[in-house]
Amino acid sequence: MGGVLAYADKVAQACELVTRGRELAEDLGGEVAVASLWGEGNAEVYFRCGARRVLGLQKPLAPETAVEVVAEALALMTRSTGAKLILISSSKRGKELAPRLAQKLTAGCITDALAVRVQEGRIEAERYALGGSTVATEVLGGEIFVVAVLPGKYSSHEDFPASGETTLLEFTPPSSPLRVVERRPKAMEGVNLEEASRVVAFGRGVKKKEDLALVEDLARSAQAEVGCTRPVATDLQWLPEYRMIGLSGKRVKPEIYFAVGLSGQIQHSVAIQGAKVIVAINSSKDAPIFKYADYGIIGDLYKVLPKLSERLRALKG
Numbered sequence: 569m570g571g572v573l574a575y576a577d578k579v580a581q582a583c584e585l586v587t588r589g590r591e592l593a594e595d596l597g598g599e600v601a602v603a604s605l606w607g608e609g610n611a612e613v614y615f616r617c618g619a620r621r622v623l624g625l626q627k628p629l630a631p632e633t634a635v636e637v638v639a640e641a642l643a644l645m646t647r648s649t650g651a652k653l654i655l656i657s658s659s660k661r662g663k664e665l666a667p668r669l670a671q672k673l674t675a676g677c678i679t680d681a682l683a684v685r686v687q688e689g690r691i692e693a694e695r696y697a698l699g700g701s702t703v704a705t706e707v708l709g710g711e712i713f714v715v716a717v718l719p720g721k722y723s724s725h726e727d728f729p730a731s732g733e734t735t736l737l738e739f740t741p742p743s744s745p746l747r748v749v750e751r752r753p754k755a756m757e758g759v760n761l762e763e764a765s766r767v768v769a770f771g772r773g774v775k776k777k778e779d780l781a782l783v784e785d786l787a788r789s790a791q792a793e794v795g796c797t798r799p800v801a802t803d804l805q806w807l808p809e810y811r812m813i814g815l816s817g818k819r820v821k822p823e824i825y826f827a828v829g830l831s832g833q834i835q836h837s838v839a840i841q842g843a844k845v846i847v848a849i850n851s852s853k854d855a856p857i858f859k860y861a862d863y864g865i866i867g868d869l870y871k872v873l874p875k876l877s878e879r880l881r882a883l884k885g
């Protein structure tokens with residue numbers, strides 16, 4: 569049927585796609601190649617993750633290159649390799665890139681895939697449906713397929729020989745009506761919730777912004793990062809959106825997750841299922857969060873949190 573071409577802005581994500589791409593390429597009767605557009609020189613890493621070919625550009629793209637130009641470069645690489653399946657990381661940029669590339673290749677396209685597989689010669693992908701309450705299997709039609717897979721869904725394995733073929737293609741970037749006039753870093757305060765080993769997340773059970781001090785105290789005692797539900801970030805705007813956990817925010821996989829005064833609706837809970845231990849504190853015994861919790865405390869957070877923080881401090885001391 570054909571091979572697989574993998575692409576992600578970040579090397580670690582590209583490696584995940586390459587390793588999965590290699591398995592899929594075997595099912596499709598082809599090989600996996602990886603697109604390297606920025607001249608970053610990671611060919612050896614990609615070979616070790618399973619790539620047979622690394623495709624680069626004679627003149628690497630500049631970092632601020634518009635997504636539509638990236639899509640054009642990937643279309644060229646797809647045609648050059650004859651790949652039938654293009655795997656892209658479903659990052660913010662990847663989600664914009666995938667449909668643009670699909671349009672250029674007249675390909676079927678799925679973004680935010682949780683899994684991708686070859687089933688009886690067809691490409692199938694799983695993604696959340698009905699607001700995250702279920703997982704749907706979608707089948708792609710057509711001859712070429714672009715699938716953007718959520719980062720972290722597959723692991724990379726560096727088990728393969730560190731050698732393969734490198735090809736540099738000639739590419740003339742098309743002129744773009746978009747021009748980057750300025751870049752401003754987001755104020756991220758060094759938070760990486762997705763990688764945090766401990767998270768204290770809270771919801772609308774916290775009544776006033778000043779009461780955040782209670783949550784922060786627990787986070788300090790547990791040496792955890794603070795996260796929140798969507799209403800806290802978007803309606804109340806007590807915390808920036810990069811601290812929001814859920815379908816529309818970050819997915820977390822900590823060793824321990826404290827869910828404080830949050831109901832645990834599916835759109836939130838779907839993103840905490842990678843947590844090893846979930847501790848829920850909620851005044852309502854019927855709160856859905858207790859379905860996911862390993863430990864549940866039915867109680868008023870205003871009474872529970874000070875005691876819990878004190879206990880944790882005593883354990884450390």
Ligand SMILES: Cc1cc2nc3c(=O)[nH]c(=O)nc-3n(C[C@H](O)[C@H](O)[C@H](O)COP(=O)(O)OP(=O)(O)OC[C@H]3O[C@@H](n4cnc5c(N)ncnc54)[C@H](O)[C@@H]3O)c2cc1C
Pocket residue numbers: 699770771772773774796797798799800812813814815816817828829830831832833834835836849850851852855867868869870
């Ligand atoms: C398409 C879509 C996407 C969404 N994406 C997200 C997302 O990414 N993330 C997200 O979080 N939500 C998301 N939502 C919203 C989600 O459905 C819920 O509405 C939201 O998670 C509820 O937030 P909450 O738990 O803070 O508030 P509530 O549902 O109001 O829950 C508050 C909880 O606090 C408890 N409580 C009250 N007082 C106390 C107290 N004193 N002590 C202890 N407990 C107390 C209550 O019993 C209740 O369970 C999305 C919704 C849609 C439709």
